Amino acid sequence: MRVVSKERAQARLAYLLVLPATLLILLIYILPIVTVFGISFTDYSLVSDYYEFVGLQNYAQMLEDEAFGNALRNTLIYAGLFLPGAFIISLILAIAIQERKKFRSILEVLYFLPVTSTLAAMALVWAALMDSNQGVINLWAAALGAGPFNWLGSENLVLVSMALISLWSVIGFNMVLFLAGLTAIPVNLYEAAAIDGADHPVDKFLRVTWPMLGPTSMFVAVTSSITAFKLFDTVAILTQGGPDRSSEVFLYLTFLEGFEYFNMGYSAALSLVFLGIIFVFALIQALFVDRNVQY
Amino acid sequence: MSSIKATLRSFAPRSFGHLISTLFLVLGAWVMVFPFVWMISSSLKPTDEVYDTDFSIIPRTFKGFENYYEVLFDQPYLMFLMNSFIVCVGILIVQLITAVPAAYALAKLKFRGSTILFGTVIASLTIPINVTSIPIYVGIVQASLLDTYLAMMFPFFISVFAIFLFRQFFRSFPDSIIDAARVDGFSEIEIILRLILPSAVPAIAAFSVFSFVTHWNDLYWPLIVVTSQDKMTATLSMMQYQSDFDTDYGRTFASATVVTAPMVIAFLFARRLFIRGITMTGVKG
Numbered sequence: 042m043r044v045v046s047k048e049r050a051q052a053r054l055a056y057l058l059v060l061p062a063t064l065l066i067l068l069i070y071i072l073p074i075v076t077v078f079g080i081s082f083t084d085y086s087l088v089s090d091y092y093e094f095v096g097l098q099n100y101a102q103m104l105e106d107e108a109f110g111n112a113l114r115n116t117l118i119y120a121g122l123f124l125p126g127a128f129i130i131s132l133i134l135a136i137a138i139q140e141r142k143k144f145r146s147i148l149e150v151l152y153f154l155p156v157t158s159t160l161a162a163m164a165l166v167w168a169a170l171m172d173s174n175q176g177v178i179n180l181w182a183a184a185l186g187a188g189p190f191n192w193l194g195s196e197n198l199v200l201v202s203m204a205l206i207s208l209w210s211v212i213g214f215n216m217v218l219f220l221a222g223l224t225a226i227p228v229n230l231y232e233a234a235a236i237d238g239a240d241h242p243v244d245k246f247l248r249v250t251w252p253m254l255g256p257t258s259m260f261v262a263v264t265s266s267i268t269a270f271k272l273f274d275t276v277a278i279l280t281q282g283g284p285d286r287s288s289e290v291f292l293y294l295t296f297l298e299g300f301e302y303f304n305m306g307y308s309a310a311l312s313l314v315f316l317g318i319i320f321v322f323a324l325i326q327a328l329f330v331d332r333n334v335q336y
Numbered sequence: 337m338s339s340i341k342a343t344l345r346s347f348a349p350r351s352f353g354h355l356i357s358t359l360f361l362v363l364g365a366w367v368m369v370f371p372f373v374w375m376i377s378s379s380l381k382p383t384d385e386v387y388d389t390d391f392s393i394i395p396r397t398f399k400g401f402e403n404y405y406e407v408l409f410d411q412p413y414l415m416f417l418m419n420s421f422i423v424c425v426g427i428l429i430v431q432l433i434t435a436v437p438a439a440y441a442l443a444k445l446k447f448r449g450s451t452i453l454f455g456t457v458i459a460s461l462t463i464p465i466n467v468t469s470i471p472i473y474v475g476i477v478q479a480s481l482l483d484t485y486l487a488m489m490f491p492f493f494i495s496v497f498a499i500f501l502f503r504q505f506f507r508s509f510p511d512s513i514i515d516a517a518r519v520d521g522f523s524e525i526e527i528i529l530r531l532i533l534p535s536a537v538p539a540i541a542a543f544s545v546f547s548f549v550t551h552w553n554d555l556y557w558p559l560i561v562v563t564s565q566d567k568m569t570a571t572l573s574m575m576q577y578q579s580d581f582d583t584d585y586g587r588t589f590a591s592a593t594v595v596t597a598p599m600v601i602a603f604l605f606a607r608r609l610f611i612r613g614i615t616m617t618g619v620k621g
Contacts, residue, residue, distance in 0.1 A: 062438035
């Protein structure tokens with residue numbers, strides 16, 4: 042009898058403890074998600090109270106909407122430019138830094154500095170560095186006999202510039218993830234490989250480092266992909282999608298439709314597509330990544 | 337002789353490679369740090385020197401004192417910083433108060449519905465603010481809460497990530513100690529406050545850093561719910577410069593320095609904690 046009542050008391054306490062969190066999850070996640078689905082089937086717009094149920098029209102509109110195709114294409118081009126660098130440069134840096142005893146921590150700090158800094162503020166600095174006339178980067182390029190480049194004002198270059206700024210801000214972050222993965226590889230594996238004749242750095246990398254780093258690599262690849270699809274700050278501050286929509290990426294378009302044009306219905310449908318993309322990445326992560334490898 | 341050759345052969349490529357990699361590491365570090373150096377340097381210059389073709393790190397005319405004085409005392413930057421601070425602290429306090437008890441219940445107490453609740457937490461982990469922003473915004477507009485601190489903080493009052501993280505942490509706390517404390521007459525609240533919380537300090541500290549940095553640097557949500565300068569956060573204030581808010585470039589970069597300095601300085605003081613806190617989630621921003 043006593044045991045039962047004790048269990049009941051424990052359950053009652055547990056409900057009390059989870060109550061605030063549960064209420065907030067309902068208000069901040071469940072209710073909004075259900076509402077987003079609802080709104081995405083209407084032509085709701087904040088400017089008028091009257092709205093109609095339009096079925097799948099918002100989703101059908103995407104297929105014809107030039108801005109949607111454009112934003113998707115821009116996001117993919119940007120991701121294609123950003124992801125290889127975000128992965129390969131960070132991995133090389135991590136391996137190079139891991140082998141050092143001296144200066145390892147100072148290098149780590151310097152490379153991590155952009156991660157903590159406020160990207161919105163640093164974007165202003167990058168705009169100045171990339172200025173088409175008197176920016177320092179063009180001055181240096183001119184000294185090498187190249188340029189001048191219109192980094193942020195040319196339709197062909199603007200996504201490259203966005204990718205470069207993002208790389209700068211994220212490399213230290215990925216490097217630290219790789220460093221954690223590298224540190225977890227037992228030293229005796231390298232010794233064993235050396236006995237088997239793998240003592241060249243390339244052999245060591247291919248036979249030990251790369252296979253052992255699998256989960257970390259997967260983790261970095263997935264999280265970097267999500268980061269790529271979330272590109273927003275630099276676009277909002279520097280180009281507002283321009284010139285001529287050439288840097289209008291997916292999340293920025295969703296933001297414009299919702300909060301500038303107040304096409305809430307269409308924006309809701311776009312944000313659900315966005316959620317779908319994130320969800321695919323999360324699923325890949327859940328299926329392949331062992332979370333225990335991480336911090 | 338041959339042994340010397342062998343030694344050289346085994347040594348030479350390694351040290352050459354070592355030299356090259358050192359060179360690249362230092363060059364890379366310079367690229368990482370240069371925007372900060374340029375920013376601080378420009379913040380000390382008069383406006384016509386910022387875009388001088390003859391770039392030098394040391395200002396020829398030192399206008400640093402005026403630039404920072406004007407940013408902090410003539411422009412509303414102290415207010416922007418204060419707004420950011422209020423929002424970040426408010427968010428963090430509510431996140432901890434709601435997540436810690438829930439995480440403890442999920443980790444150590446038996447109750448019906450715990451599996452469903454935890455499943456909901458996991459599912460919510462994948463939902464970013466960008467997806468729920470429209471309904472939350474509409475709700476805030478209807479409650480006439482636009483441009484208030486509450487609106488700026490509300491969507492972040494619950495951190496499902498904190499619940500997940502703390503639950504994992506609490507689960508590894510030995511049941512035998514909790515049972516012993518119960519036998520000794522500790523109430524569950526006492527167990528949380530006197531046993532679990534002290535043991536969770538590292539996780540709570542790391543999460544706090546993560547939360548503070550994330551919301552300090554957030555541009556998206558303030559951009560949506562802040563409509564007046566009175567509630568503008570430091571990060572949002574950077575949006576003003578896309579138009580001709582300030583044509584004094586020295587002063588512009590003094591304000592950029594003021595906005596990014598708090599997080600960078602805090603990072604330099606607590607490097608380990610920052611690196612652990614920020615890499616915990618895996619997704620930057």
